[in-house]
Amino acid sequence: MSQLQQAMTMLISTFHKYSGKEGDKFTLSKGELKDLLNAELKEMFGQSKDQAALDKIFKDLDANADGSVDFQEYVTLVACITMLCNEFFTKK
C-alpha cells in the first residue's frame, strides 16, 4: 500500500477504535470523542479536562446536530487540522 493509502486506512481504523466503545458502533458519542481527542490529538487540543470546551468542540463537529459525531464529521475535523498543519509548514 502507498503511504497515502496507509494514512486513509489508519484514519478509518482510528475512528472505529473509539466509535465501537459505547452506543452506536458507527458514530462517536461525546465520551468517545473525548477519549479520541485525549489519546490521539492531545498535542493539538491539550488534555481537555474542561467540560465546556469539550461541549463546544462536540457541538461544532456535530454538523447535523444529531448528538453524535459520524465518520463524515470526524473526517472534516481531521481535514481541517491537516490544512492548518500544512499552512504552518508552508508559511514563509
Ligand SMILES: [Ca+2]
Ligand atoms: Ca452528527
